[in-house]
Amino acid sequence: MHDRAEVAAQLHPWDRALTVDQELAREFEARLVESSTLAVRVAYSVLRNREDAEDVAQEAFAKAYRSFTQLRDRDRFRAWLVRMTWRMALDRQRSNRRRTVREDHADTWLPASGRSRPGEADLQVGLEARERAEHLWRAIDGLSEKLRVVIVLSGIEEHDIREVATLLELPEGTVKSRLFAARQQLKDALSWMTQDRSTR
Amino acid sequence: MDDTGPQHPLSDAQLDRELESALGIEPSPEFLARVRTRIAAEPEQSLWRQAVWGRGVQPLVVAAIVGVVLAVVVPRFMRGGVVVAPGVHRTPVTQVAVEATPVSPPSSANDLRPIRRRLGVPDRVESPRTVPLQLSPVLFAEEDRVAFGMFVTAVANGRIPETVVQALGEADRAPLVIAPLEIDPLPLLTARAQTEGETKW
Numbered sequence: 001m002h003d004r005a006e007v008a009a010q011l012h013p014w015d016r017a018l019t020v021d022q023e024l025a026r027e028f029e030a031r032l033v034e035s036s037t038l039a040v041r042v043a044y045s046v047l048r049n050r051e052d053a054e055d056v057a058q059e060a061f062a063k064a065y066r067s068f069t070q071l072r073d074r075d076r077f078r079a080w081l082v083r084m085t086w087r088m089a090l091d092r093q094r095s096n097r098r099r100t101v102r103e104d105h106a107d108t109w110l111p112a113s114g115r116s117r118p119g120e121a122d123l124q125v126g127l128e129a130r131e132r133a134e135h136l137w138r139a140i141d142g143l144s145e146k147l148r149v150v151i152v153l154s155g156i157e158e159h160d161i162r163e164v165a166t167l168l169e170l171p172e173g174t175v176k177s178r179l180f181a182a183r184q185q186l187k188d189a190l191s192w193m194t195q196d197r198s199t200r
Numbered sequence: 201m202d203d204t205g206p207q208h209p210l211s212d213a214q215l216d217r218e219l220e221s222a223l224g225i226e227p228s229p230e231f232l233a234r235v236r237t238r239i240a241a242e243p244e245q246s247l248w249r250q251a252v253w254g255r256g257v258q259p260l261v262v263a264a265i266v267g268v269v270l271a272v273v274v275p276r277f278m279r280g281g282v283v284v285a286p287g288v289h290r291t292p293v294t295q296v297a298v299e300a301t302p303v304s305p306p307s308s309a310n311d312l313r314p315i316r317r318r319l320g321v322p323d324r325v326e327s328p329r330t331v332p333l334q335l336s337p338v339l340f341a342e343e344d345r346v347a348f349g350m351f352v353t354a355v356a357n358g359r360i361p362e363t364v365v366q367a368l369g370e371a372d373r374a375p376l377v378i379a380p381l382e383i384d385p386l387p388l389l390t391a392r393a394q395t396e397g398e399t400k401w
Contacts (some may be wrong), residue, residue, distance in 0.1 A: 032232065037226065054227060057235075059238075133221070133222050136218050183215060185368060186210070
């Protein structure tokens with residue numbers, strides 16, 4: 001059986017270039033498939049909107065593709081993807097907020113009949129689950145960014161401390177202490193849930 | 201809901217469940233296809249070329265540019281060339297090289313002849329080497345330029361203007377008196393100043 005390098009060496013330089021291209025494309029495809037959920041969830045944790053999250057994740061992958069030759073290592077790729085997605089999601093969130101403020105301002109000039117009535121369709125969804133999720137997100141938003149990113153990454157795909165440390169390129173000890181602090185704050189903030197359950 | 205009920209912190213398992221349900225969003229089935237389409241719309245650039253450019257060629261190109269700059273600019277500076285900023289007009293200024301020859305000043309125009317013969321210079325220069333004398337009008341007044349031009353022409357033709365000869369003659373007649381030079385001895389530093397190295401000027 002021929003070694004891959006041997007086969008590549010026997011090829012014409014042009015064919016060799018194509019082969020390398022194909023190999024890189026194949027590697028990128030593998031990264032895309034295995035990291036798409038990660039990227040979408042990271043973006044969703046910031047934006048709380050599936051469409052926006054997918055848009056941001058898509059742009060992050062496009063950026064990753066442009067610099068893929070420097071990101072071929074799996075861990076490096078995923079760490080870069082998390083950072084890039086998080087940053088782009090925060091940018092999108094800021095611009096969304098600005099747009100919402102503008103639209104709210106514009107809405108005040110519309111006749112009452114022209115205004116949409118948000119939330120009507122959502123009433124079909126379980127109100128309780130929605131309320132709980134809202135409280136959880138509010139509690140997560142109350143965390144500092146350092147704690148927030150750690151708790152979000154540990155909650156995504158059940159990453160353990162070592163994996164989160166690799167993704168954030170931080171020492172494991174730092175991740176561990178941040179995760180502990182974040183969980184503690186969340187537990188305190190969501191203690192009403194246990195009260196609610198116990199009194200039911 | 202009873203607001204007066206006991207409050208207990210969430211257990212780890214409960215918190216994990218809440219996080220999982222909040223973050224457990226899956227990308228839509230068409231997400232991957234959308235990303236692939238988006239990447240296909242990226243400007244055509246070979247990944248292989250990217251790799252080569254990023255790793256090997258870039259430093260070589262930078263080295264080549266630096267080499268060319270050094271090869272062109274440094275020799276110019278070594279030759280003493282002055283780089284003129286674009287848009288600055290340089291007025292050509294004639295450089296007159298004067299050979300310093302220890303010759304005593306002649307008292308008249310005729311005394312120049314033996315010196316000229318000794319130096320191998322003809323008495324009369326019929327067609328002197330024409331060096332266009334261009335003195336910058338900014339640095340030289342008009343009358344100075346004319347006077348200097350006349351002087352250069354006279355020297356080139358083997359004659360010195362009368363005024364110069366007269367001035368030289370008067371200089372010969374007047375004795376040169378040089379006052380004796382007196383040098384004051386250097387003040388001696390005190391022993392303390394010497395040791396401490398203090399100097400007050």
